[in-house]
Amino acid sequence: MDLKSLFNKGKKVVDERGGVESLKEDAQELAGIAKGKGSLTDKAKEAAEAVKEPGTNEPDANERHPNRQATQARHADSAAQESREERHPEGGSPGR
Secondary structure, eight states: OOHHHHHHHHHHHHHHTTOHHHHHHHHHHHHHHHHSSSOHHHHHHHHHHHHHSOOSOOOOTTSOOTTHHHHHHHHHHHHHHHHHHHHOTTSOOTTO
16 A cells, blocks of 8 residues: 555545544544543443544534535545455566
8 A cells, every 4th residue: 555545535535524524623622532431441431432423523504615615536546556456466466
């Protein structure tokens, strides 16, 4: 797997979680859980529940999303890269 593919997969995950601001909110929520009172088991359960739902930085339905095309292109690039890797698992491309 090359660095660009790894980067594209990371961006895809961030986009699916609601963007960078959403990830920051998730991290703050998890930090609050970790610093809070309660047993380790209770904290783990609460953190697992918190991670199931992304942060609240989701665009409003009427809000213009200026990077939507870039996000869709990145997803398409990532999917194409994954498809190439499935066909050529040793990391080499045909003809090399």
